[in-house]
Amino acid sequence: DGGITQSPKYLFRKEGQNVTLSCEQNLNHDAMYWYRQDPGQGLRLIYYSQIVNDFQKGDIAEGYSVSREKKESFPLTVTSAQKNPTAFYLCASRPGGSSNQPQHFGDGTRLSIL
Amino acid sequence: AQSVTQPDIHITVSEGASLELRCNYSYGATPYLFWYVQSPGQGLQLLLKYFSGDTLVQGIKGFEAEFKRSQSSFNLRKPSVHWSDAAEYFCAVGATGGSYIPTFGRGTSLIVHP
Numbered sequence: 001d002g003g004i005t006q007s008p009k010y011l012f013r014k015e016g017q018n019v020t021l022s023c024e025q026n027l028n029h030d031a032m033y034w035y036r037q038d039p040g041q042g043l044r045l046i047y048y049s050q051i052v053n054d055f056q057k058g059d060i061a062e063g064y065s066v067s068r069e070k071k072e073s074f075p076l077t078v079t080s081a082q083k084n085p086t087a088f089y090l091c092a093s094r095p096g097g098s099s100n101q102p103q104h105f106g107d108g109t110r111l112s113i114l
Numbered sequence: 115a116q117s118v119t120q121p122d123i124h125i126t127v128s129e130g131a132s133l134e135l136r137c138n139y140s141y142g143a144t145p146y147l148f149w150y151v152q153s154p155g156q157g158l159q160l161l162l163k164y165f166s167g168d169t170l171v172q173g174i175k176g177f178e179a180e181f182k183r184s185q186s187s188f189n190l191r192k193p194s195v196h197w198s199d200a201a202e203y204f205c206a207v208g209a210t211g212g213s214y215i216p217t218f219g220r221g222t223s224l225i226v227h228p
Contacts, residue, residue, distance in 0.1 A: 004157075031214060040123070042204065042220035050214060058215075090157055100146045100165045100208055103216060105157035 002027045006091050006106035012114045013078065013085060021076045021109045023091035030096030032074035033103065036060060037088040046089075049074055050096060078111060086112050116141045116207045120219035127195050128227045135190040135222050137205030146208025147188040148216070149179055153201045161203075164188060175199070200226040 004025045013019045023032065031050045035043040045058030049068040063082025068074055074093075078085045088110050092103040117140040127133055139145055146165050150158040162173025169181040179190045188205060205219040 006157075040220065043218045045215065048215065088155075092158075094214070096214075100163075102148050102160050102163055102206075102208075103158075105150075105159070107157045108155070110155070 004091055004093055004104055004106035006089075006109050008109060009107070011109055011111045013111060014114050016080045018077055018079050019085075019111065021078070021089055021091075021111070023074045023076065023106060025072055025074075025091075025093045025104075025106075027093055027095075027104060028071070029093035029104070030071070031094050032068070033092040033094075034058075034064075034066065034074070034076045035090040035092065037090055037108075043090065046076065116145070116217045118205050118207050118217050118219040120203075120205055120222050122222045123220070124223045124225060126225040126227060129197050130194050133190075133192045133195045133199070133224070135203050135205075135224070137188045137190065137219060138186050139188065139205075139207045140186065141207055144183075145188075147179075147181060148206040148208065149173065149177070149188075149190050150204045150206065151175075151201050152204065152221075158204060161190070165208075195224075195226055197226050197228065200224055 007022045033048045034046040044060050046064050047066040049055035065077045090108045091106045094103045095101045119138045148163045149161040152158045161177050162171050164171050164181045172178050177192050202221045204221045207217045
């Protein structure tokens with residue numbers, strides 16, 4: 001079955017450390033997204049990519065970085081510049097082209113500070 | 115700019131009772147609308163979507179939603195709630211223009227009493 005795989009499910013970061021969250025999809029989707037979810041705040045967009053080798057900042061990109069070297073992969077790095085990284089991170093994808101296609105979501109990664 | 119408002123942060127219902135979750139949107143043209151459900155610690159699952167045509171749409175798990183253009187609303191309903199329906203529910207307006215960025219509401223947490 002096609003889907004989106006996020007790993008790891010739980011991740012702990014030490015002070016001053018960069019950590020990378022993995023997102024892989026086998027849906028052949030062109031567009032991929034990273035969201036941060038905090039209690040009571042819904043989903044906030046960090047970065048998105050509509051095609052390979054191209055990505056755009058979302059609403060809260062500071063302290064995060066991404067790459068899109070392959071269509072199926074969109075890893076997110078939480079850098080030491082992100083002072084409050086504790087949150088639930090969701091990756092999503094959708095087909096390119098028409099805007100009426102919904103996003104598909106992974107099961108998330110929960111990041112905590114040690 | 116598009117926006118989505120879910121006015122209820124929490125909704126509490128008794129098992130077997132009917133349910134209505136409210137969603138209001140702001141969008142310049144005919145919107146594409148979605149409802150997603152999120153169980154604790156998991157990703158978002160699509161419940162239903164509205165693109166055009168019949169304003170009453172059926173989804174999975176016995177849910178339905180009605181698009182009312184005059185009220186800019188897309189409320190989610192279920193005639194009889196089960197304990198397993200306890201979750202977070204998100205309304206979303208489909209992507210706009212060339213950016214293909216959906217906008218999500220902040221979510222409504224559904225609590226089901228036995």
